[in-house]
Amino acid sequence: MIGGLVVTALWAMLPAYVPNNAAVLAGGGRPIDGGRTWGDRRLLGDGKTWRGTAVGTLVGVALAAGLNVVAAPVGTALGFSLPTFPPAAALGLAAGAMVGDIAASFIKRRSGRDRGAAFPGLDQLDFVVGALALAFVAAPGWAQATFTPGVLAVVLVATPVLHVGTNIIAYLIGAKNEPW
Ligand code: CTP
Numbered sequence: 782m783i784g785g786l787v788v789t790a791l792w793a794m795l796p797a798y799v800p801n802n803a804a805v806l807a808g809g810g811r812p813i814d815g816g817r818t819w820g821d822r823r824l825l826g827d828g829k830t831w832r833g834t835a836v837g838t839l840v841g842v843a844l845a846a847g848l849n850v851v852a853a854p855v856g857t858a859l860g861f862s863l864p865t866f867p868p869a870a871a872l873g874l875a876a877g878a879m880v881g882d883i884a885a886s887f888i889k890r891r892s893g894r895d896r897g898a899a900f901p902g903l904d905q906l907d908f909v910v911g912a913l914a915l916a917f918v919a920a921p922g923w924a925q926a927t928f929t930p931g932v933l934a935v936v937l938v939a940t941p942v943l944h945v946g947t948n949i950i951a952y953l954i955g956a957k958n959e960p961w
């Protein structure tokens with residue numbers, strides 16, 4: 782029962798987990814804010830780029846398409862029925878993760894934090910909140926059926942743990958400048 786919830790939650794959130802990591806690998810080039818400032822601080826900063834955002838979103842959508850192909854056999858093997866992702870749900874999760882991360886950078890700059898500074902709590906949940914919000918807007922029926930209260934609870938507990946773990950690994954292998 783709990784195992785089924787955890788597997789379902791992680792599966793349903795994979796198209797939202799991967800975009801941030803893909804953006805780290807693909808990032809660079811023109812910043813989204815074009816260098817613009819608000820007051821004496823950047824609107825978003827050099828860490829939010831068009832290329833990182835586009836590649837992150839595309840990788841998330843592509844992953845969802847791949848999961849759709851293997852959902853039935855993997856589900857049968859595990860004994861669960863795993864969700865598939867309609868296009869609107871895939872796009873909502875992937876783009877929402879990127880939008881949540883961008884919104885967090887906006888908040889970080891307004892709160893006086895420079896690019897790369899940690900903001901515990903926000904760093905671990907920004908993309909989850911963005912992904913869930915956009916999924917519920919883009920594919921409401923699918924989101925309600927998939928993110929039941931139990932699945933949502935697992936998502937909110939497991940995501941920060943996964944996020945901290947992946948970022949430490951990304952830092953250790955040199956893909957990320959900070960371990961958060
Ligand atoms: N990245 C990107 N575009 C995005 C998100 C991330 O290009 N939309 C890339 C950038 O190279 C960024 C790196 O991924 O520096 C790490 O992402 P993140 O930790 O989110 O950005 P920070 O550089 O820490 O900037 P901020 O303080 O604004 O979060």
Ligand code: K
Pocket residue numbers: 882885904
């Ligand atoms: K971030």
Ligand code: MG
Pocket residue numbers: 897898959961
């Ligand atoms: Mg960072």
